[in-house]
Amino acid sequence: MDHFLYRGGALYAEDVPVSEIAASVGTPFYCYSTATLERHFRLFDEALEGMDHLVCYAMKAASNVAILKTLAALGAGMDVVSGGEYLRAKAAGVPGARIVFSGVGKTEAEMCLALEGGVRQFNVESEPEMEALNRVALDLGKVAPITVRVNPDVDAKTHAKIATGKSENKFGIPISRAREVYAHAARLPGLRVVGIDVHIGSQLTDLEPFRLAYRKVAELCEVLRADGHRIERLDLGGGLGIPYERSNAAPPLPIDYGGMIREELGHLGCEIEIEPGRLIVGNAGIMVSQVIYVKEGEGRDFLILDGAMNDLIRPAMYDAHHDIVPVIEPAPGSENRPYDVVGPVCESGDTFARQRPLPPLRAGDLVAFRSAGAYGAVMSSEYNTRPLIPEVLVKGDQFAVIRRRPTFDEMINRDTIPEWL
Ligand SMILES: *Cc1c(COP(=O)(O)O)cnc(C)c1O
Numbered sequence: 528m529d530h531f532l533y534r535g536g537a538l539y540a541e542d543v544p545v546s547e548i549a550a551s552v553g554t555p556f557y558c559y560s561t562a563t564l565e566r567h568f569r570l571f572d573e574a575l576e577g578m579d580h581l582v583c584y585a586m587k588a589a590s591n592v593a594i595l596k597t598l599a600a601l602g603a604g605m606d607v608v609s610g611g612e613y614l615r616a617k618a619a620g621v622p623g624a625r626i627v628f629s630g631v632g633k634t635e636a637e638m639c640l641a642l643e644g645g646v647r648q649f650n651v652e653s654e655p656e657m658e659a660l661n662r663v664a665l666d667l668g669k670v671a672p673i674t675v676r677v678n679p680d681v682d683a684k685t686h687a688k689i690a691t692g693k694s695e696n697k698f699g700i701p702i703s704r705a706r707e708v709y710a711h712a713a714r715l716p717g718l719r720v721v722g723i724d725v726h727i728g729s730q731l732t733d734l735e736p737f738r739l740a741y742r743k744v745a746e747l748c749e750v751l752r753a754d755g756h757r758i759e760r761l762d763l764g765g766g767l768g769i770p771y772e773r774s775n776a777a778p779p780l781p782i783d784y785g786g787m788i789r790e791e792l793g794h795l796g797c798e799i800e801i802e803p804g805r806l807i808v809g810n811a812g813i814m815v816s817q818v819i820y821v822k823e824g825e826g827r828d829f830l831i832l833d834g835a836m837n838d839l840i841r842p843a844m845y846d847a848h849h850d851i852v853p854v855i856e857p858a859p860g861s862e863n864r865p866y867d868v869v870g871p872v873c874e875s876g877d878t879f880a881r882q883r884p885l886p887p888l889r890a891g892d893l894v895a896f897r898s899a900g901a902y903g904a905v906m907s908s909e910y911n912t913r914p915l916i917p918e919v920l921v922k923g924d925q926f927a928v929i930r931r932r933p934t935f936d937e938m939i940n941r942d943t944i945p946e947w948l
Contacts, residue, residue, distance in 0.1 A: 529810040530560040530921075531897065533856045538895055542924040545815055545854050549893055552917050552928055555816040555834035557904045559589070559929075561597055561922040563811035567781075568601050571803055574785025578799050581647075583627045585765045585804030586612055588901040589812065593920050593929035595619035598807070604647065606765070606802040610637040617644060627762065627800065629676070629726070631697055638663040638671070648672040650724040650762060652699055657712055664717030671717060674724040674762055675709060677702040677747065679740040683728030683766070686845050692727025692740060699725070705747055709756050720756050722797065723747060726764025729805060732778040734787050737766070741791040748795050761792060765802040769809040771848050771898050781806065805901040812900020814839050814916075815854065818892045819871065828866050830888060835870025836877040837910040839896060839903050843876040851879065854893035857886035868894075872911050904930075914938060 530541045538545045540558050548558060571582045583604035586595060590612060595605065596619045604625035605616040616626050623645020628637075631652045638660050641649070651657050651673045664671040678699035683690045691698040700708050705723075712718050727740050741763060748758050768778040781803075788799060816834030823829075841847035851868060863884035870877040879896070888894070904918050918930040 529563045529897075531813055531895065536856045538852065538854045538856070540813070540921040540926070543921050543926050545813075545895060546893060548919055548921075548926055549815055549817070549854070552919060553932070554893065555814060555832070555838055556917045556919055556932075557812055557814050557899065558919045558921060558926075559591075559594060559808070559812045559900055561920060564594065564597050564808060565601060567803075567807040567811060568598050568603055570781040571785070571801060571807070572602070574781040575788065575799055575801070576785075578789060578793060579797075580799040580801070581625065583625070583762075583800055583802045584807055585802045586616065587905060588804030589808040589903065590615050590905055591918050591920075591929050592619045593918075593927070594808065595621065597920070599625075604800070606804075610634070610640050613637070613641055613644070613646075623647070627802070629724075629802070633660075635659055635663050639667065642667050642669050642671060646672070648674055648721055648760070648762075650674050650676045651712075652676045654700070654708060654711060657708075657715065657718065661715040661717035669717070670719050672719050672721045673712065674720070674722040674760065675700060675705065675712065676724040676726065677705050677744070679725060679727065679743045681727050681736050681740045681743070683731050683736045684733060685728045685730045685766075685768070688845055689729040690727070691729075692725070692736070702743055702747060706750065706754060709751055709754065713756060720758070722758050722760030722762060723751070724762040724764070726762075726802065727766060729766050730768040731766045732768040732776075734779045734784060737763075737784070738787055738791060741788065745792055745795060748797065758795075759797055760800060761795070761797045762800040762802065763788065763792075765804050765806075767803055767806045769806050769898060769901075771850070773850060807901075809901035810898050812898075812903060814896040814899040814903060816894055816896070818888050818890050818894065820890055821888065824867075827882065828864070830866040830868045830885070830894075832868065832870055832879070832894065834896070834916070835872040835911070835913065836874065837872060837908045837913050838870070838916050839879070839899055840906050840908075841899075841902060842879045844906075849879065849899060850897040851883060851885065852895050852897060853886055853888060854895055861886045872913075909938060912938065
């Protein structure tokens with residue numbers, strides 16, 4: 528459920544007409560709903576009620592500091608995957624004790640940053656990384672709390688580009704080698720083992736792959752404890768999917784996910800961490816764009832928008848579906864017609880949808896891409912020297928620009944000219 532609904536024939540973001548935001552900030556732009564963000568965070572928090580737990584928002588899904596602050600105010604931790612994200616979490620006021628540092632290629636500079644600023648744990652993904660972290664921690668006179676990310680070799684049954692839990696993926700260490708690797712970690716004085724980490728992929732629409740992975744984690748927990756390790760924390764990653772197409776069967780709910788976690792892992796007495804990203808912010812955001820032209824092609828009509836693949840790359844990158852809805856509700860009985868919905872970028876891949884049935888649209892009309900909050904703004908680029916589009920946050924009847932559109936001067940002046948030119 529989200530807070531982007533038609534009222535009196537116009538699309539609203541909570542209590543603000545989307546067309547009013549468009550008139551104020553120009554198109555295209557991203558718009559997020561505070562109420563939806565809060566609701567989704569609470570669904571996870573409540574799903575783990577009764578267990579010692581922390582919901583660490585995977586901020587790579589949408590990392591605007593205003594979004595982080597909104598979630599941090601509810602007690603969210605953060606899952607960060609770079610030094611930049613770590614600094615954003617800090618800028619949002621998140622204490623180090625609530626920041627988990629993930630990622631397959633942490634640099635020593637990033638380790639140093641987090642050790643000095645405070646960190647809940649590093650989720651270590653390889654033995655060379657373990658050695659590096661040990662060195663950095665000893666140099667700083669600190670001990671780094673770690674989990675080791677294990678790769679359970681489970682098929683997440685999701686898009687290949689976002690599956691991370693099979694042995695051919697670059698993530699984690701093979702679970703079959705876990706005892707060896709934990710023994711290695713225990714010998715390094717700059718590290719303190721606190722738990723186990725697993726994350727098998729994104730946009731999972733079935734609980735079974737999670738269950739298989741978590742069962743393997745439970746077995747490993749017992750084995751490692753018998754080996755003498757203190758396993759007090761299980762980081763279960765993120766990955767629960769969202770309904771991108773309203774017509775499809777809904778993915779499992781956080782409450783069912785939480786119930787499954789309790790069933791598989793509750794008996795271990797561990798603190799549970801989860802790292803949802805997409806489910807918290809995906810349906811809390813839309814991208815609003817304007818029709819520039821309607822072009823009649825041979826056998827198909829093209830809806831040419833001012834938004835493009837550089838603003839929302841998911842269709843080009845993951846063949847993702849986004850529902851597209853007109854900001855003015857179509858008149859009852861108006862008949863849909865098929866459009867190819869495209870952007871102005873000079874690539875055929877700049878296509879949001881092919882032969883998508885939509886009500887008749889004209890130049891100047893506004894459309895909204897639903898479910899665009901996650902992996903939207905954060906993956907945008909300035910390809911074709913198109914400015915990064917603004918982000919807007921709505922709360923009740925208020926809205927605020929939380930990242931403004933840069934000027935062309937700002938963009939061009941970032942280039943510097945060598946003295947020989
Ligand atoms: C991307 C990622 C997540 C979040 O995944 P979602 O599908 O957005 O919930 C969580 N943990 C790790 C380690 C990740 O890389």
